[in-house]
Amino acid sequence: MVAEKIITSKDVHLYYGEREALKGIDLDFMTHEITALIGPSGSGKSTYLRLLNRMNDLIPNIRITGDIRLHGQDIYAPETDIVQLRKEVGMVFQQPNPFPFSIYENVIYGLRLAGEKNKAVLDEVVESSLKAAAVWEETKDVLHQSALSLSGGQQQRVCIARVLAVKPAVILLDEPTSALDPISSSKIEQMLVNLKDTYTIIMVTHNMQQAARASDRTAFFLDGQLIEYSETAKFFTAPDKKESEDYISGRFG
Amino acid sequence: MNVKQQDKLATGILYTIAGIIILVLASLLAFILIQGLPHVTWHFLTAPARSFEAGGGIGIQLFNSFYLLVLAMLISVPLSLGAGIYLSEYAKKNWLTSLIRTSIEILSSLPSVVVGLFGFLIFVIQFKFGFSILSGALVLTVFNLPLLTRNVEESLASISSMQREAGLALGLSRWETVMRIIVPEALPGITTGMILGAGRVFGEAAALIYTAGQSAPALDFTNWNPFYIASPLNPMRPAETLAVHIWKINSEGIMPDAVAVSAGASAVLIVAVLLFNLGARWFGQHLYQKMTGTGKKGA
Numbered sequence: 046m047v048a049e050k051i052i053t054s055k056d057v058h059l060y061y062g063e064r065e066a067l068k069g070i071d072l073d074f075m076t077h078e079i080t081a082l083i084g085p086s087g088s089g090k091s092t093y094l095r096l097l098n099r100m101n102d103l104i105p106n107i108r109i110t111g112d113i114r115l116h117g118q119d120i121y122a123p124e125t126d127i128v129q130l131r132k133e134v135g136m137v138f139q140q141p142n143p144f145p146f147s148i149y150e151n152v153i154y155g156l157r158l159a160g161e162k163n164k165a166v167l168d169e170v171v172e173s174s175l176k177a178a179a180v181w182e183e184t185k186d187v188l189h190q191s192a193l194s195l196s197g198g199q200q201q202r203v204c205i206a207r208v209l210a211v212k213p214a215v216i217l218l219d220e221p222t223s224a225l226d227p228i229s230s231s232k233i234e235q236m237l238v239n240l241k242d243t244y245t246i247i248m249v250t251h252n253m254q255q256a257a258r259a260s261d262r263t264a265f266f267l268d269g270q271l272i273e274y275s276e277t278a279k280f281f282t283a284p285d286k287k288e289s290e291d292y293i294s295g296r297f298g
Numbered sequence: 299m300n301v302k303q304q305d306k307l308a309t310g311i312l313y314t315i316a317g318i319i320i321l322v323l324a325s326l327l328a329f330i331l332i333q334g335l336p337h338v339t340w341h342f343l344t345a346p347a348r349s350f351e352a353g354g355g356i357g358i359q360l361f362n363s364f365y366l367l368v369l370a371m372l373i374s375v376p377l378s379l380g381a382g383i384y385l386s387e388y389a390k391k392n393w394l395t396s397l398i399r400t401s402i403e404i405l406s407s408l409p410s411v412v413v414g415l416f417g418f419l420i421f422v423i424q425f426k427f428g429f430s431i432l433s434g435a436l437v438l439t440v441f442n443l444p445l446l447t448r449n450v451e452e453s454l455a456s457i458s459s460m461q462r463e464a465g466l467a468l469g470l471s472r473w474e475t476v477m478r479i480i481v482p483e484a485l486p487g488i489t490t491g492m493i494l495g496a497g498r499v500f501g502e503a504a505a506l507i508y509t510a511g512q513s514a515p516a517l518d519f520t521n522w523n524p525f526y527i528a529s530p531l532n533p534m535r536p537a538e539t540l541a542v543h544i545w546k547i548n549s550e551g552i553m554p555d556a557v558a559v560s561a562g563a564s565a566v567l568i569v570a571v572l573l574f575n576l577g578a579r580w581f582g583q584h585l586y587q588k589m590t591g592t593g594k595k596g597a
Contacts, residue, residue, distance in 0.1 A: 098467060105390075132469030142460040145483055155468045158478060204464070211469055 198229025334565025382450025434510025449491030497574030
């Protein structure tokens with residue numbers, strides 16, 4: 046498979062009021078790869094991730110400059126349809142946040158609101174999405190129970206299924222396993238690796254083993270700057286920058 | 299005195315205070331019910347009131363109370379939903395929205411007599427609605443709107459912002475996120491507040507004396523055409539409610555059994571309000587459990 050660039054970003058700056066939180070980020074993402082964004086808290090990696098589906102738009106006093114493109118289209122252009130963008134670029138959050146409806150409703154909520162009424166189609170989407178999110182076996186008999194009755198790890202996988210059901214091209218994950226136990230985490234990690242044939246995955250993580258195991262490329266953020274971006278194997282064995290090496294070996298962060 | 303003793307003393311004082319409050323409420327409730335319930339019969343609940351002789355009932359007043367309540371809620375529920383959703387989900391923090399919030403707070407602390415007199419001047423005189431159910435329903439809306447709006451706003455604000463992010467990230471528009479995720483989630487709280495508001499409206503007297511009027515003309519329960527003057531549904535007729543009736547027979551009642559009628563009407567009123575409150579609790583909890591499939595959440 047020839048990797049091509051799906052998202053490109055050039056000289057991206059972000060200011061919270063006077064404070065510059067991102068100081069000129071150039072970063073491109075390849076299709077069908079998992080990219081891990083790592084770095085200490087406050088380094089700007091989550092802020093950057095949330096630029097890619099314009100989740101930062103609601104924050105007051107924010108200023109964004111630079112150029113971010115999805116499939117070559119400027120996503121901050123005035124004519125961009127944000128709702129459409131977010132269907133293309135799905136997002137999973139740190140805390141599992143299912144809606145207080147049934148598991149079934151959670152998965153098809155986006156589709157149903159988009160007007161899909163055919164029950165056979167909806168049933169099929171529920172099954173395939175839950176299977177892809179590796180939570181079908183645990184939920185197939187309780188689909189009409191509240192999603193809140195599931196464990197945290199199961200809830201998170203239902204949230205991933207909910208994103209898959211909309212069929213995005215890119216999935217953003219903001220520390221998706223940091224609130225979960227190690228077994229749930231490794232299930233999700235394994236599932237993400239299986240998903241990358243279909244999707245492009247960009248994941249913020251604090252867990253360096255996770256980045257090393259699951260990702261193809263790693264981007265290391267520090268203090269609002271992108272310090273190093275390279276293939277994961279190279280990044281963790283022979284990083285170019287001293288800061289990267291210090292971070293990997295746990296000397297700060 | 300050591301810490302343990304202090305703790306015991308404080309706990310004791312708190313229990314005593316709570317006990318006094320409960321005692322006052324319970325004895326009031328018991329007094330009204332014991333005095334009133336013996337007079338409550340089917341005849342009492344359905345017969346029209348009499349002015350000069352004993353044996354009258356509260357049928358028309360009871361109907362008026364419910365009809366007025368329904369009309370008032372029909373007006374105030376959509377308005378408070380709209381205002382609450384705007385304040386919680388759309389309003390930016392600036393001088394205008396803080397002015398709105400302050401106004402709502404002031405409005406909610408206005409004495410109901412003042413609201414009633416305001417309604418008298420505006421709806422009865424200025425708009426020429428006269429002493430009518432319509433004037434009454436509008437003034438009850440003024441009276442009720444601030445509290446309902448606050449309730450809607452607070453119920454919505456208590457929903458985690460993660461749910462809003464989840465909706466938006468899924469490619470729902472802001473409107474869809476609010477209407478299809480946030481409002482349904484807040485529904486138990488909103489419904490509870492609405493029913494409690496209904497109970498308060500049901501027991502309101504002062505605001506209605508000068509607006510819905512103090513007379514209960516005979517109704518023809520066979521003609522439901524709202525434009526017929528004696529129709530129960532006619533919104534332009536004067537309509538004394540149960541609470542106003544209690545006030546009136548105690549101040550100027552000339553029927554020989556005024557004390558008994560008053561006691562019976564009070565008991566009916568308090569039972570109705572009690573049912574509203576219990577109903578609100580039950581309904582809110584039921585709705586929440588049904589939606590989440592989890593245990594209880596404080597009503």
